[in-house]
Amino acid sequence: MPDKTIIITGIPRSGLKIACKFLSGQAGWVQEQERRFPHTTVYSDRSMVPLCSNAGFHGDVFSQDPAYMYEWKPIHRLYPEACWIIVRRDATSIIQACKKTDWISYCTDNKCWNKWHDANLEIIKDMKCHINWREVWPTACLNGDLSSVRSAVKHFQLKEV
Numbered sequence: 001m002p003d004k005t006i007i008i009t010g011i012p013r014s015g016l017k018i019a020c021k022f023l024s025g026q027a028g029w030v031q032e033q034e035r036r037f038p039h040t041t042v043y044s045d046r047s048m049v050p051l052c053s054n055a056g057f058h059g060d061v062f063s064q065d066p067a068y069m070y071e072w073k074p075i076h077r078l079y080p081e082a083c084w085i086i087v088r089r090d091a092t093s094i095i096q097a098c099k100k101t102d103w104i105s106y107c108t109d110n111k112c113w114n115k116w117h118d119a120n121l122e123i124i125k126d127m128k129c130h131i132n133w134r135e136v137w138p139t140a141c142l143n144g145d146l147s148s149v150r151s152a153v154k155h156f157q158l159k160e161v
Helices: 016-027 072-078 091-100 110-128 138-142 147-155
Strands: 005-010 030-035 040-044 061-064 083-087 132-136
Touching (some): 005 016, 016 061, 016 083, 016 147, 091 110, 132 147, 138 147
Parallel strands (some): 083 132
Antiparallel strands (some): 030 040, 040 061
């Protein structure tokens, strides 16, 4: 049984990797290695153990992937006690970052991108009604405001560095 299972997700290009770096700085996690849950980088403040087993998670583990946002219902059924960190960023920055990639091509015009972003916000709104969550804003962290990270660490009673 896990001490804590922390699942980190957000709209694609919202800053998950940056959020994980700030969380690792506050909660003492270190990157261990690539694992599949179903496809993610896993961090732990203890020795790494396989994430998926019949017995579930073991030890403090956190896992990040934007896909978890779209798969939150089955993940929540499997791990109902999990702590969810939702990474947020303003719509304009997310959309601009998506347009710069060659692997995200949902839309061709701003109206479509805004609709895509709004649909993602609806998923987040629905998630929040069912899960134990906190938001982290990486852009604020980059500007020196770590309050959202500290709030998540305190709320989930994570080991602080």
